Amino acid sequence: MGFLDISNVTKSYGSVEVLHRVDIAVEEGEFLVLVGPSGCGKSTLLNMIAGLEGITSGEIAIQGRAMNGVHPSRRNIAMVFQSYALYPNMTVGQNITFGLEMHGTPKPEREAAMKRVAAMLQIDQLLDRKPGQLSGGQRQRVAMGRALVRNPDVFLFDEPLSNLDAKLRVDMRTEIKKLHQSLRTTIVYVTHDQIEAMTLSTRIAVMNKGYVQQLGTPKEIYDTPANIFVATFMGSPAMNILPTRVVLRDGVPHAQVSDAAGNVQYLRFSQQNLAAWDGREILLGIRPEAITDPEGADRKSANIQMLTNLVGVTEPAGSDTFVTMTLAGCDVIGRMRADAAVLPGASFEYAINMEKAVAFDPATEERIAP
């Protein structure tokens, strides 16, 4: 029994089911991020928690109280919208206190709450302005202020940063994280940006096509993705997925891959249980940062496999250099140190951290658990 319980929730529009049996229990103080491509049902789920959309079947409960059919204003939730949804006809101060006013809070208390929140978000000097006179970042703060002032049980964020420019987005991201660390309120946050999901959350629910693909901590999601969708959706650049054959050499499972020149090479697996897949095809997932130059290899790893291959394209990004090579017929991206000596077209020795490699069943696209 969590603080916010989503049990067996489905949503249909007519005969089309857009959410299928979603089960998530959110603990108090948790920062849950719902992430997925557009149309995956994440915003619908958030709106159902808010009470803006009906629940077709199942139950949503906050603090053990079933919320099905309860009006949004009586759920003690607050929501920050993607467009901020500030009332253009009201000043910032009125925007922030409108909810309190609707709930019949006396004016002196409203003023005090407004001052407290304005100070917290550093928008004191904006209180008399109209939203139209504010910049994007300021509007974002006001929208958060409007949510904060209510002291809600649960904060709901619907892609709150996607209307900001790149730099401001990073700043506000940090700010939201700080806010969560100081307030310890339960947050449900919707985004399509996997970096936001990784950086902000205590837990992530990766969604696709109305299903929760995987629910777990950012580390679990990143290191042990449940399936190919999660593996490729989370992380940038995306995880390399290459078809390989499992081959036993001296009783130890290896991945058999052909390099750019067509020569067969072997990479030893860390997962001994893959021996059961001897002679069969699997999909091998390797994150770009697990493919490095030898000096950049993770020294703590117990299984670094060396592989010589031609360098395809190099993309220096300042902090790192991304290198593309052809392996098993696929373009594979590796992440080298910025000053690694890689030349396009030349032969290069890659260090592959097979401890971080993940194997997927090609038929189900599910991860083969170790």
Place this chain on the structure above:
Amino acid sequence: MSSAIQSNVVHSGRVARVVIHVVLLIAALFYLLPLFVMLINSVKPLSQILDGNMMSLPHVWTLKPWSEAWSTAQIGVEPTGLRPYFLNSIEMVVPAVAISTMMGALNGYVLTKWRFRGDTFLFGMMLFSCFIPFQIVLIPMARVLGILGIAGTVPGLILVHTVYGLGFTTLYFRNYYAAFPTELVRAAQIDGAGFFRIFWRILLPLSGPIIVVAVIWQFTNIWNDFLFGSSFAGQGSQPMTVALNNLVQSSTGSKPYNIHFAGAIIAALPTLIVYIVSGRYFVRGLMAGSVKG
């Protein structure tokens, strides 16, 4: 050669411009001429009009026709002037415009933000009322007014004009609110505002331009209406348009044209004022409704 063509182009452009201006000027004069005739003849003694020249400026300037048209002219059988009827019109127009605009706004709000099964069909039916010729509804409406017991009264006229104005006001507000961000309504819901609170506090304060459009449209139509006024008004509730007709029809002997002209101008003044005061919002509002969203 080429320079000759160029200068020729410039030259012909100037000619075209002059032609356009002259045409426009003639058109403007043509449209303003009746107003000019009305104005100068309303400040002339009757004798000068009867002498023949309608276009000449008054020899003696007088406001007597205006005061007579307003307070002593023969309307039908009573020498009351237009004043009581002017007040009737005001009594009818103000509530009718206010009610039909408010209801149109509410309809638009419901049709866009509280959608329900069959809402587009309902809206279609309401739109249909914009295209019904009013002559068709005269008899059923008379019956309804009779049943309600408000036949021949100002409230009866208010009801008629409200009902037949709803189609247009609903159309205006629905299209305006369709472009209104739904997230605002949702935010207000979470803040705890109910149906009417959202309407009063959020939507209505942001509806300025479209309210102006609806008010101008309704005011002009209702003020200028003659058909409903002459069909449904009783002795004490006849609007200005009907009285103006009676003023012109009821004179015996030589017609006091100067009084007629003054009366006609008085009848047209309120709509003119409404246009002058809010005309630029009218254009702006129409644009906002059609282009944006």
